[in-house]
Amino acid sequence: MKSLLATICVLAIIGMAAGIATVKADTEGTVTATVTIGEVSVTIVPTTFNYGSVPFSASKESFDVIDEAGNNNIKATVGTVQTDLDVRATSTAAWTLAATTDANQYIHKFATSTNGTTRPTGYVALTNDYGDTVLATNVSANGDIWLGLEIHTPTAGESAQQSAAVSVRATWSE
Secondary structure, three states, X not given: OHHHHHHHHHXXXXXXXXXXXXXXXXXXXXXXXXXXXXXXXXEEEOOOOOOOOOOOOOEEEHHHOOOEOOEOOEEEEEOOOOEEEEEEEOOOOOOEEOOOOEEOEEEEEEEEEXXXXXXXXXXXXXXXXXXXXXXXXXXXXXOEEEEEEEEEOOOEOOOOOOOOOEEEEEEEOO
8 A cells, every 4th residue: 555655746747747747937028108298488478578677676467568469468389298397596797695685685476377377376486406496296288377476676786687597497297
């Protein structure tokens, strides 16, 4: 009986080994990945406007001076992917961008609007760093954001015409 059991065990082991030897897997597999290039960009309209003459220690909104095809606000249009927009301002040739007005220090602010013809409210002061001021997040592909600007002139100082640049940066939405 022991010999029969030993024979059966040996045959079972040989059978399993033979079965394992005949099982095989494919030596190659394939996965196909597709990618579409998205365009992270922003287009601004209008690209320039004139606040006109503004006295020292005064403020003026872009809404009151822009007339771009019936719109009183600035339109930022993003590219072909969902996009975040940041905004910043810079000092002029003679005036320093600051948190408060003083001699040769000015403030530039922005606010968003729902469309091109509604006056923006709740203006926020700009800095010269993109990381400080978010214009909009998760803007849909090919979407628009409307904004207005507000300038606060220095209390005194240089009275020659100044050009105050405001820039908008587009980045991938996370």
